[in-house]
Amino acid sequence: xxxxxxxxxxxxxxxxxxxxxxxxxxxxxxxxxxxxxxxxxxxxxxxxxxxxxxxxxxxxxxxxxxxxxxxxxxxxxxxxxxxxxxxxxxxxxxxxxxxxxxxxxxxxxxxxxxxxxxxxxxxxxxxxxxxxxxxxxxxxxxxxxxxxxxxxxxxxxxxxxxxxxxxxxxxxxxxxxxxxxxxxxxxxxxxxxxxxxxxxxxxxxxxxxxxxxxxxxxxxxxx
Amino acid sequence: xxxxxxxxxxxxxxxxxxxxxxxxxxxxxxxxxxxxxxxxxxxxxxxxxxxxxxxxxxxxxxxxxxxxxxxxxxxxxxxxxxxxxxxxxxxxxxxxxxxxxxxxxxxxxxxxxxxxxxxxxxxxxxxxxxxxxxxxxxxxxxxxxxxxxxxxxxxxxxxxxxxxxxxxxxxxxxxxxxxxxxxxxxxxxxxxxxxxxxxxxxxxxxxxxxxxxxxxxxxxxxx
DNA sequence: GGGCGCTTTGACCGAGCGGTCAACCCGGTG
DNA sequence: CACCGGGTTGACCGCTCGGTCAAAGCGCCC
Numbered sequence: 001x002x003x004x005x006x007x008x009x010x011x012x013x014x015x016x017x018x019x020x021x022x023x024x025x026x027x028x029x030x031x032x033x034x035x036x037x038x039x040x041x042x043x044x045x046x047x048x049x050x051x052x053x054x055x056x057x058x059x060x061x062x063x064x065x066x067x068x069x070x071x072x073x074x075x076x077x078x079x080x081x082x083x084x085x086x087x088x089x090x091x092x093x094x095x096x097x098x099x100x101x102x103x104x105x106x107x108x109x110x111x112x113x114x115x116x117x118x119x120x121x122x123x124x125x126x127x128x129x130x131x132x133x134x135x136x137x138x139x140x141x142x143x144x145x146x147x148x149x150x151x152x153x154x155x156x157x158x159x160x161x162x163x164x165x166x167x168x169x170x171x172x173x174x175x176x177x178x179x180x181x182x183x184x185x186x187x188x189x190x191x192x193x194x195x196x197x198x199x200x201x202x203x204x205x206x207x208x209x210x211x212x213x214x215x216x217x218x219x220x221x222x223x
Numbered sequence: 224x225x226x227x228x229x230x231x232x233x234x235x236x237x238x239x240x241x242x243x244x245x246x247x248x249x250x251x252x253x254x255x256x257x258x259x260x261x262x263x264x265x266x267x268x269x270x271x272x273x274x275x276x277x278x279x280x281x282x283x284x285x286x287x288x289x290x291x292x293x294x295x296x297x298x299x300x301x302x303x304x305x306x307x308x309x310x311x312x313x314x315x316x317x318x319x320x321x322x323x324x325x326x327x328x329x330x331x332x333x334x335x336x337x338x339x340x341x342x343x344x345x346x347x348x349x350x351x352x353x354x355x356x357x358x359x360x361x362x363x364x365x366x367x368x369x370x371x372x373x374x375x376x377x378x379x380x381x382x383x384x385x386x387x388x389x390x391x392x393x394x395x396x397x398x399x400x401x402x403x404x405x406x407x408x409x410x411x412x413x414x415x416x417x418x419x420x421x422x423x424x425x426x427x428x429x430x431x432x433x434x435x436x437x438x439x440x441x442x443x444x445x446x
Numbered sequence: 447g448g449g450c451g452c453t454t455t456g457a458c459c460g461a462g463c464g465g466t467c468a469a470c471c472c473g474g475t476g
Numbered sequence: 477c478a479c480c481g482g483g484t485t486g487a488c489c490g491c492t493c494g495g496t497c498a499a500a501g502c503g504c505c506c
């Protein structure tokens with residue numbers, strides 16, 4: 001139906017109605033989640049009649065899907081770039097961690113939004129398609145350093161790394177009260193960044209210690 | 224008002240109405256979250272008239288608070304026991320990790336429920352009171368091994384450890400589709416457990432490597 | 447038996463929700 | 477000018493929600 005095609009000149013500064021609605025939806029969904037935002041809220045924020053939302057997007061769910069899809073794409077793009085093949089493994093991982101942290105800092109409610117989505121099985125297929133390439137990226141990057149199966153397989157580190165990064169942001173509103181100070185401040189974010197980098201190094205060091213014992217016939221520990 | 228006091232003999236097997244409601248609420252809230260469960264749902268599940276819910280508990284929010292409080296208490300109790308002072312640091316941390324994993328496995332929706340709570344600032348005070356002792360436990364346990372400030376402070380590891388554990392469970396419904404196999408199966412849970420234990424050891428090893436360089440006047444790297 | 451007080455019931459309420467509809471506005475075209 | 481068709485409007489619908497209420501049920505003690 002309404003395909004939000006701008007027939008007019010599309011001059012900068014004059015956002016189309018559909019764009020205004022999408023922007024308002026993005027803002028509100030990220031602020032309060034899907035259920036807590038009504039279509040009337042979105043329309044009001046966009047400065048637009050409620051019925052227009054249904055004219056341009058066919059339902060609240062569709063609108064939400066669109067917002068989510070944009071997030072997922074931005075997320076994947078941000079990380080995919082950082083996975084670029086150049087540099088040593090440690091360097092690549094540090095790049096990815098930085099990109100991840102930056103993305104989360106720029107889209108603070110994103111983690112909560114995704115987490116909320118995990119509750120509804122209907123959306124699993126989409127999230128899976130989103131997560132799958134990221135998992136493959138990491139598995140491929142780690143291929144030389146970790147075994148393909150078992151507790152040290154890449155997929156375990158996938159959960160671990162993403163947890164280390166996202167957990168900070170989902171808990172941020174609480175951490176502010178638990179620690180003194182704002183966990184979203186520049187200084188706090190830098191501290192978290194340093195922590196995660198340290199963790200990556202610690203993990204790689206340990207993996208390097210273990211690998212030889214597995215790759216070659218088991219012997220006494222080198223080093 | 225209605226204080227759910229059982230005046231009768233309270234014979235085992237015959238749950239009071241209030242208890243039936245609480246049990247039903249616990250079940251449903253943990254299955255689908257707060258918003259997605261209606262009072263009518265709870266009443267039906269409990270086999271009870273809807274108005275009774277408001278008679279025994281004064282509102283849906285109160286009922287939810289009660290369920291949450293029980294979870295928080297159980298969580299704190301489970302971890303506090305594991306923090307017991309005996310054994311080396313590594314041993315204590317392994318015990319805590321095990322207790323944490325066990326608790327999460329037994330209360331699978333708990334993480335999602337808490338995460339959902341983080342969205343609503345009104346509940347932060349309660350969660351903070353719940354998390355605070357756990358943070359102090361870990362900070363105290365790590366006191367000898369980590370600096371009090373900066374990227375390696377205990378509070379960073381608090382976020383990291385809880386993330387490593389809980390992230391697995393919040394993402395579990397997706398991981399089943401991403402990996403083959405059920406991430407909640409006994410084998411998968413054991414694998415995750417082994418992974419987290421390995422991480423704890425890796426972290427402690429790295430900390431042990433770093434400590435001497437910090438504790439004594441900085442010198443060339445030993446080892 | 448009769449009154450008392452807790453428990454239970456079903457009917458009801460106002461509000462808010464996602465979504466629809468018929469009508470209207472308005473610039474472009476013949 | 478009339479016509480056309482996409483953009484826009486406000487009124488409206490059916491439904492579900494959390495919560496209320498007056499009345500009924502019921503064990504208990506005088």
